[in-house]
Amino acid sequence: xxxxxxxxxxxxxxxxxxxxxxxxxxxxxxxxxxxxxxxxxxxxxxxxxxxxxxxxxxxxxxxxxxxxxxxxxxxxxxxxxxxxxxxxxxxxxxxxxxxxxxxxxxxxxxxxxxxxxxxxxxxxxxxxxxxxxxxxxxxxxxxxxxxxxxxxxxxxxxxxxxxxxxxxxxxxxxxxxxxxxxxxxxxxxxxxxxxxxxxxxxxxxxxxxxxxxxxxxxxxxxxxxxxxxxxxxxx
Amino acid sequence: xxxxxxxxxxxxxxxxxxxxxxxxxxxxxxxxxxxxxxxxxxxxxxxxxxxxxxxxxxxxxxxxxxxxxxxxxxxxxxxxxxxxxxxxxxxxxxxxxxxxxxxxxxxxxxxxxxxxxxxxxxxxxxxxxxxxxxxxxx
Ligand code: FES
Numbered sequence: 001x002x003x004x005x006x007x008x009x010x011x012x013x014x015x016x017x018x019x020x021x022x023x024x025x026x027x028x029x030x031x032x033x034x035x036x037x038x039x040x041x042x043x044x045x046x047x048x049x050x051x052x053x054x055x056x057x058x059x060x061x062x063x064x065x066x067x068x069x070x071x072x073x074x075x076x077x078x079x080x081x082x083x084x085x086x087x088x089x090x091x092x093x094x095x096x097x098x099x100x101x102x103x104x105x106x107x108x109x110x111x112x113x114x115x116x117x118x119x120x121x122x123x124x125x126x127x128x129x130x131x132x133x134x135x136x137x138x139x140x141x142x143x144x145x146x147x148x149x150x151x152x153x154x155x156x157x158x159x160x161x162x163x164x165x166x167x168x169x170x171x172x173x174x175x176x177x178x179x180x181x182x183x184x185x186x187x188x189x190x191x192x193x194x195x196x197x198x199x200x201x202x203x204x205x206x207x208x209x210x211x212x213x214x215x216x217x218x219x220x221x222x223x224x225x226x227x228x229x230x231x232x233x234x235x
Numbered sequence: 236x237x238x239x240x241x242x243x244x245x246x247x248x249x250x251x252x253x254x255x256x257x258x259x260x261x262x263x264x265x266x267x268x269x270x271x272x273x274x275x276x277x278x279x280x281x282x283x284x285x286x287x288x289x290x291x292x293x294x295x296x297x298x299x300x301x302x303x304x305x306x307x308x309x310x311x312x313x314x315x316x317x318x319x320x321x322x323x324x325x326x327x328x329x330x331x332x333x334x335x336x337x338x339x340x341x342x343x344x345x346x347x348x349x350x351x352x353x354x355x356x357x358x359x360x361x362x363x364x365x366x367x368x369x370x371x372x373x
Contacts, residue, residue: 069248069250070249096249158251160242160246160251163241164242206258207258208255208257208258209251209253209332210252213254220333222329223329226325226329230327230329
């Protein structure tokens with residue numbers, strides 16, 4: 001099949017502002033991934049096209065981008081998800097709310113700053129036991145979903161609250177906080193909840209569900225955010 | 236300012252689902268109602284400060300454009316209330332996220348059901364007012 005790839009391009013050293021470029025690719029398979037198409041453009045047509053990718057299999061979280069209007073991983077988005085007939089168009093642009101460095105590459109600094117704000121690591125100052133700190137399967141299940149995050153930023157950059165205010169910690173940081181708040185072995189839940197109950201914490205979430213729809217790992221993000229909201233209310 | 240413009244533009248461009256649509260409606264309804272309240276508080280205060288202005292405002296509220304505007308006002312109030320309850324419910328029962336599509340559609344339907352009688356009554360008033368002024372003009 002024939003696919004026209006419409007890509008939002010921008011090189012701040014040369015271009016005054018971002019623009020749309022179109023590339024027509026032939027012999028595209030229905031099962032090709034959008035990432036494959038980007039590779040073909042870069043390798044066969046225009047080597048200056050810039051984007052991030054590493055694993056190419058939905059594990060590293062490097063290639064979140066807005067594809068046909070929705071945040072997805074290019075390596076998990078198949079051509080057949082967007083084009084049914086023998087010909088079609090697919091539109092790719094950078095995720096929104098973070099500064100564009102070049103083409104599809106955005107500056108993730110703000111995103112990772114928010115990530116660090118919630119102290120995304122295990123905190124327990126007690127003397128370590130001789131063997132593992134034990135946890136029941138039920139206790140583990142409470143935060144099972146939040147362990148799946150790959151920090152691709154698809155959720156945070158799909159959130160209108162984050163677009164409007166980049167100081168909002170955003171869904172990804174809240175999911176990471178959830179991971180430790182509800183871990184029975186961790187001891188810093190109240191510190192994290194204090195951070196999340198501040199102005200730029202969970203209360204900027206308007207329960208819009210864009211993040212849940214965008215998550216490539218199918219984490220029920222809005223549910224986890226609501227659980228954190230309730231936990232703040234409970235304490 | 237540019238962030239606000241960007242957010243409004245992208246809210247229209249991003250392919251969010253029902254949740255995003257419900258939220259846009261919620262914002263519009265909320266801001267619209269707030270605008271009306273502010274204006275209304277000001278013109279009601281004129282009873283005290285500027286009675287002639289108050290009379291004028293009340294006459295304005297009885298004019299056709301305002302009667303039609305009132306149709307939107309009631310819709311906005313009902314939708315904002317119903318959808319607000321839905322959001323509160325979904326935050327209270329986080330696992331309802333799996334049913335978010337159905338619940339959002341249910342909020343739309345419930346709004347329509349609650350709005351229907353109000354719409355019929357108000358439409359009746361508007362039509363009456365119109366035929367009355369028609370008679371007067373003749
Ligand atoms: S390239 Fe690693 S997640 Fe897509």
